[in-house]
Amino acid sequence: MIRNTITQMTAGLLAVSFMLIPAIPVSAEAGPGAAGSSHPPVQQEAGIPYRQEAFAARPAAAAYGDAGSQRAIQQNSTLSDGFLAGITSFSYKTASAVLKDSQVNQCYSPVSLYYSLALAAQAAGGSTRNQLYGLLTSPGQDASRMAAECGSLYRLMYRDNEASMIKPVSSMWLNDGSPLDANLRRMIEQQYHSDVFRMDLTHANSAAVMNRWLMDHGNQGISPGLVLSQDETMHMLDTMSYSSQWVFHFDSSKNVSGQFHPADGQAVTCEYMTDSRNCSYYHGHGFMRAVISLKENSTLILVLPDEGFTPQALLSSEERMAEMFGHIINEPYGRITLNIPKFQYGTCLELRPILEDLGVSQVFTPGQADFSGLADSPACLSGISQASGIRMDENGINAASCLVIPPLDGSLPGEASGEMILNRPFIYAVMAAPGVPALIGVCGNPSI
The missing domain is CATH 2.30.39.10 (Alpha-1-antitrypsin, domain 1)
Known part of the structure; x- marks a missing residue:
């Protein structure tokens, strides 16, 4: 499914469609529960209770023109040749699969999808994890270092000043269950810079809560009209907001x-x-x-x-x-x-068929998906889609x-x-x- 839309800012949003509506924040970048509470406070949105279990830790953004801070970030955030080769291959391989049949306007954020799949791999086990790593990594790459290198890449890319903004933001949405393992939660927060939420994903209003999260993080009131299946057990959302001056x-x-x-x-x-x-x-x-x-x-x-x-x-x-x-x-x-x-335009892409063609199928298959890294592990992902937009002017x-x-x-x-x-x-x-x-x-x- 491809749908053209017009956006005010670029966003690589893992969701089903765009609509322009006022932004209503539903989460902070740090807050109660971030220090390790196993029972974070319950919040209410759209008539459904939910709680935030992990809080993305945003790195300090260097001011525009602050070469010293940028050098310090580069010195403390090294990337291996194997990791760069892996994300490069992933970007070109998936972009070819996504775009080669495009007939009019289409855009796609490789790094946005990469972070979501890398986070899924961190929570996966067995052959499910191997399938994800097979797409995400290059031959011989040390997969055990992926979390640390994803964190380094995030800090190298991250911008938030008057000349440039690059903000990848991701989230994992799970049904109610046992708290995350403390080490996994810290890794999600500090290396993948991601949020984790718990709520009843089968509730009629659960999509509205997730749409508001996307709207809050997608900039300029952009929000997808996300529609969930009746048997959701895990859903992943991701935004990539980008702007830069010539x-x-x-x-x-x-x-x-x-x-x-x-x-x-x-x-x-x-x-x-x-x-x-x-x-x-x-x-x-x-x-x-x-x-x-x-x-x-x-x-x-x-x-x-x-x-x-x-x-x-x-x-x-x-x-x-x-x-x-x-x-x-x-x-x-x-x-x-x-x-x-x-x-300026936007497009919406359903990525599940593309990922399955590239060898990543178990994450979507009930009875085969292995997310044993999560307490009360969900059966599988129901799908993954991405909406992206771009505006280019003077x-x-x-x-x-x-x-x-x-x-x-x-x-x-x-x-x-x-x-x-x-x-x-x-x-x-x-x-x-x-x-x-x-x-x-x-x-x-x-x-x-």
């Missing part, structure tokens, strides 16, 4: 109106941001890419398929994804003329691992200038420090 803003007085040519052949009129600026660019097999700098070490990678190529063809495999978005040795740098359509992006590959013969090493006129379907990726894709998407029609 290092060099686009001048709105230079905007022009022009035509965009979607795949259906029906030209539409849209507003283009235009500029000529220095940036990295690369001509690969069947595409041209340019890399535009955002503040706080984020980048936007724009990929324009060559005439005769489609986004779907370029998104057909993990290897093609790596070629488009990986690190390029000696990538040319020069003056590029840019015409970028302004756009000020920046509201909504992003690096494989080293040699330049191809067509990489234009001797050219001092070029152009990228995005007047037909194109691909983009928002890369967050340290080179992890926060969002990958296709813009097939900026007018809708």
Whole structure:
């Protein structure tokens, strides 16, 4: 199921649909129960009692321009090559599966899904855990270190200042039962930076409580219209809120109106941001890419398929994804003329079939799913879906691992200038420090 929507901020929300409604907070980032109470206070929302058993611990965010704090975070949050290879492979493999059949507009947050599945793996056992690790890790990676490295990645990505915001937030919702093991709860709070809630998931209003949590953490009043099955025993929600300013803003007085040519052949009129600026660019097999700098070490990678190529063809495999978005040795740098359509949209993706095709099936199968790491372990997950949105304009992006590959013969090493006129379907990726894709998407029609 795919549904186009319009959002005010980017959010990678694990839920079923978008609706714009006023935000009502339902949880604090720290509060009663965070210090280890086995009986956290009961709260009331939408006529249903619930309690928060784990409280996500948010790291201190460095102020914009505070290089010293950023260096300290980097020194204290190292990532192994194996972990980076694992999340990179996961990002490209799942993005290919999600996007390769996209026909119009679609966006997807790999890192958002990664955190939810890594948390599920932490609570899983046996072959269920092995299936999850098989998708999340690279061969030879030490899976026992995943929690610590997820915590390090979170602290490296996390931003909350006037120039940039990157806030992954996840939660686990369980039926009433015995308290979590204290060590597991601390790991959930401090490494996965996640919340855990207990309530009767079969209650008619349980979806309303979860929608309000998503609305609170998704920014700008964005909330999915989540619908639960009658036999829910565990549900996982995740948000990825992202915004960043361009290092060099686009001048709105230079905007022009022009035509965009979607795949259906029906030209539409849209507003283009235009500029000529220095940036990295690369001509690969069947595409041209340019890399535009955002503040706080984020980048936007724009990929324009060559005439005769489609986004779907370029998104057909993990290897093609790596070629488009990986690190390029000696990538040319020069003056590029840019015409970028302004756009904003959202999409909703049901991810269970994709995960099952990628070998993760037991988590959804009654009688086979093993979540023995949780007290009174739930039978299985009923499904997992993600809604994501993006807005791109003159000020920046509201909504992003690096494989080293040699330049191809067509990489234009001797050219001092070029152009990228995005007047037909194109691909983009928002890369967050340290080179992890926060969002990958296709813009097939900026007018809708």
